[in-house]
Amino acid sequence: MSEIIEREKKVFIQFFNRYPIVIERAKGCWIFDEDGRKYLDLIAGIACVSVGHSNEYVIERVREQAEKLIHVSNLFYTKPQVELAEKLAEISGMDRFFFTNSGTESVEAALKIARRVTSRKKFVSFTGDFHGRSMGALSVTWKEKFREPFMPLIEPVSFAEFNSLESLENAVDGETAAVIMEPVQGEAGVYPAKKEFMKRLFELKEEHDFLIIFDEVQTGFGRTGEWFAKDIYGFEPDIMTLAKAMGNGFPIGAVAVSEEVHSGIQKGDHGSTFGGNPLACSASLATIEYMEQNNLLENSRKMGERFRKGLEGFDFVQDVRGFGLMVGLSVSDAKGFSQFAMGRGVLVNATSERDVRIIPPLTISREEVDLALSVFEEFAH
Template sequence: MSENELFEKESELMIPFFKRLPVTFKRGKGCWLYDFNGKKYLDLIAGIACVSIGHSHPEFISRVYEQMRELMHVSNLFYTEPQIRLAEKLKEISGFDKFFFCNSGTEAVEAALKIARKVTGKKKFLALENSFHGRTMGALSITWKEKFRKPFEPLIQEVEFCKFNDVDDFLGRVNADICAVILEPIQGEAGVYEVSKEFMDAVFEEKERYGYLVIFDEVQTGFCRTGEWFAKDHFGCSPDIMTMAKAMASGFPIGGVAVTNEVANKIEISEHGSTFGGNPLACTASLATIEIMQKENLAENSRDMGGYFRKRLAELGFEARGKGLLIGFDVGDAKALVSKLLEKGVVANNTSDTTIRFAPPLVITKDEIDFAVDALEECL
C-alpha cells in the first residue's frame, strides 16, 4: 500500500479524533525514525515522551520477545512473577510502598481519583489551571482547558481549579471539603511550566491542616524524563499517591499508581481492577526499560543533554523552560515551525499555537542535539 493510499484509507476507516502530520513512519532506531521512502528524521517527541530508551533497543526487544514466547496474559485472577518483580523495582526507585498496574496514564489518574475518594470519604478535588490529566471522564474533569471539557459536560463533581503558582488563590480555595489536591510537578501539555517551591510548600503545609491527600501526576515527568527518576525528587516532597505511564515501558502500553502504606491500608479487595493491567508482557517491558535506564545512566544523560539543549536554544535567542529532557519554549507560529522542522528531518510537537515541546528519547547525544538546533536555525 502506498503512502497516499494509507492517507485515503485513514480518512475512510478511522474516527477523526486525530489531525496527523503528513508522514508515515515505518521503522525507528535510537533517536531516529524512517518514513516509507527511507527518509531519516530525528525524533524529538519520542511518542509524546514515551520511547525513553530509544527505538528498537536490542536488549528491550530481546526481553519482551522472550516473555512473549513464555506468557503474555492470564489476568489478575492469578499471580505472575513479572508483576511482583516490577513492583519491587518501583518500590526501590520511587520510595512508595504499594502499586496498581493499568494500561495508560489516564487510567492511572482514574484509579488515583477513586482511591482518594475511598480513603478520605470526601468528594471534592482541587486541580490547577492549565492542567492536563487525560481524556476519560474522571481525568477530563480535573483537566483545565475548556475545549477538552465543554463537549462532554456534565463531568464528575466537585472540581475546583486554582490559579497556577498563585499561593493566595490556593489558600482561598482549600478547605476541609477537599478530598485531594492533584497536580503535575511540571505541566507538560500546558507548555512545560514548573510548579514553584513556594506553591508546593503551601500544598503540603495546608495538607496537615485539612487532611486532604496530595496526588502527583507524573505520567509525563516520570522515569528520568526530568533528570531524576521522578519530578517529585526535585522538590524533596512525598505525595500520598503518584500516577505514572508513558516512559514507564518505552512505548509499550502500561500505567501505574503508587501509594503509601497509609493509603493502601484503607483500600479493600474488588474496589478497582483491570483485565489487562499488569500483564506479564507489559510488566516485563517496564522492568526491562527501568533496568536499561539504570545500566545506561539515563537520568544523568537526561540532566546533561537537557542542559546542553537549553544552552543551544539560548544561543538562538529562545528562553527554554523545563528540566532534563522535557523542554518548552515559545515562538511566533509553533504549528508552522513544526511543519518546517519536519521538512528538515526533525520531528517536533507544539502544545499550543505559540509553544514548542521537545521530549526526545533519553539516549540523545550532543551531535543529535546539534543537528536539531541547526535545523531549527535554518527554519527561523
Template sequence: MSEIFELEKELLIPFFKRQRVVFVKGEGCWLYDERGKKYLDLVAGIACVSIGHSNKYFIERVKEQLEKLVHVSNLYYTLPQIELAKKLREVSGMDKFFFCNSGTEAVEAAIKLARKATGRKRLVSFTGNFHGRTMGALSLTWKEKFRKPFEPLIGEVVFAEFNNVEDLKKKLSEEVAAVFVEAIQGEAGVYPAKEEFIQEIFELKEKYGFLVVFDEVQTGFGRTGEWFAKDIYNVEPDIIAMAKGIANGFPMGAVGVKDYVAEKVEAGDHGSTFGGNPLACTAALATIEYIEKNKLVENSRRMGEFFKEKLSELGFEADGFGLMIGFDKEKAFDFVSSMLEKGVLVNATSENRIRIVPPLIISREEVEFAVERMRLSR
C-alpha cells in the same frame, strides 16, 4: 502514500490531526518514513520512548516473555508483576502499586483511591493541568475545549490558579479529598511549578488533611533529569500516577501509593483486566533496568542543560528540567511543519509553544543537529 491518508479518513474516527508522514521503522533517536528518509525524533511518542526505538535489550527481554506468557488476568499471580512492583518501590519511594494500561487510567485510579482513603469527595486541580480524556481525568483537565462538549463530568472538582498560593487557599476546606498536581505541566507546554508553591501545598495538606496526588505520567522515569519530578522538589506525595516512559512505548500505567492509602482499600474497589499483565510488566522492567544500567537519568539532566544552552544561543528562553523542554515560538505549528521537512520532529502544544521530549539516550551530536535545523527554520 496518499492512499494511506485517504484510507485513514475512510477507516478511522477522526480524533487526531496527524502530520503527513508515514513511519515504518525506528532506531535509537531516529525514525524512517516509507521512502527511507530519516528524522530525529524529539517527540518520542509524546515522552514515551525513553530508551530509544528498536532497543535491543528491550526487544530481547520482551521477546523472551512473549514466548513464555502474555496474559492470565489478575485472578492469578505472575512473577513479572511482583518484580516490577519491587523495582518501582526502589526508584519511586512509594509503598504499593496498581497496574493499568495508560496515564488516564492511572489518574482515574488515583481519584478513586483518594476518595476512598479520605471519605471525602471534593478534588482540586489547577489552571493549565492536563490529566487525561476519560471522564474522571477529564474533569481535572483545565482546557474548556477538552471538557465542555462532554459535560456533565464528575462533580465536586474546583480549579485553583497554578503557582498562586493565595488562590489555592480560597479553594481549600476540610471537604477536599485530594489536590492533583502536575509539578511540570506537560500538555500546557512545559511550565514548572515554583518550589515555594509545591512546599506550600504540603504545608496546607497538614492543615486540611487532604492527599497530594502527583501526576507524573509525563515527568516520570528520568524525563526531568531525576527519576520523578517529586525529587526535584524534595517532596513525597501520597499518590503518584505514572505511565508514558515506564515501558518505552508499550501501553502501561501504574499508581503508586503510601501504605496508609492502601490500607483503606478493599478487594473489588478497582481493577483492570489487562493491567499488569506479564508482557507489559516485563516491558516496564526492561525499560527501567536499561535506564539504570546506562545512567540515562543523568544523561537526561546533562543533555537537557546542553539543549537549553544551545536554544539560548538561538534566542529561545527554554523552560523545563532534563529532557522535558518548552519554549515560545510564534506560529509554532508552521515551525513544526518546517522542522518536519528538515528531518526533525518537534511538537507544538499551542499556537506559540514548542515542546521537546526526546528519548533519554540522545547525544550531544544529535542535539547539535536539531539546533542547527532549528536555526535554519526560524
C-alpha cells in the same frame, strides 16, 4: 497523498490531527517514513520512548516473556508483576502499586482511591493541567474545550491558578479529598511548579488533611533528569500516577500509593483485566534496567542542559524552561516553527500557538542535540 492516509480516512474514527507522515520503522532517536526519509525524533511517542526506538534489550526481554506467558488476568499471581512492583518501590520510594494500561487509567484509579480513603468528594486541579480524556481524568483537566462537550462530569472540581499561592489557598478546604497536579505541566508546554508553590501546597495539606496526587505520567522515569519530578522538589505525594516512558512505548501504567493510603483501600474497590500483564511488566522492567545500566538519568540532565543553553542563544526564542530532557520554549509561531523543523527532518511538538515541547528519547547523543540546534538556527535566519 499516501495511500495509507487515504485508507485511514475511510475506516478510522477521526479524533486525531496527525502529521502527514506514515511511519514505517524507527531506531534509536530516528524514525523513517514509508518513502525512506528519516527524521530526528524529539517527540518520542509523546515522551514514551525513553530508551530509544527498537531497543534490542527491551525487545529481547519482551520476546522471552512472550514465549512463556502473555496474559492470564489478575485472577492469578505472576512473577513479572511482583518484580516490577518491587523495582518501582526501590526507585520511587512509594509503597504499593496497581498496574494499568495508560496514564488516564492511572488517574482514574487515583481519583477513586482518594475518594475511598478520605470519604470526601471534592478535587482541586490547576489551570494548564492535563490528566487524560476519560470521564474522571477529564473532570480534572483544565482545557474547557476538552470538558464542555461531555458535561456533566465528576463534581465538585475547583481549578486554582497554577503557581498562584493566593488562588491555591482559596481553592482548598476541609471538603477537599485530593489536590491533583503535574509537577511539570507537559501538555501546557512544559511549565514547572515553583518550589515555594509546592511548599505551600504541602503546608495546606497538613492544615486541611487532604491527599496530594502527583501526576507523573509524563515526568516520570528520567524525563526530568531524576527518576521522578518529585525528587527535584523533595516532597512525597500520597498518590502518584505513572505511564508513558514506563514501558518504552509498550502500553503500561501504574498508580502508586503510600502505606497509609493503602490502609484505607478495600479489596474490590478497583480492577483491571489487562493491567500488569506479564508482557507489559517485562517491557517495563527491561526499560528501567536499561536506564540504570546506561546512566540515562545523567544523560537526560546533560543533554537537556545542552538543549536549553543552545535555545537560549536564539533571538526568536522568547522563553526556555524545564528539567532534564523535558524542554519547553516559547516562540511567536509554534506551528510554523514545528513545520519548518519537520521539513528539515526534525520533529518537535507545538502544544499551543506559542509553546513548543522537546521530549526526545533519553538516549539522545550530543551530536543529535547539536544537529537539532543547527536546524533551529536556520529558522532564525
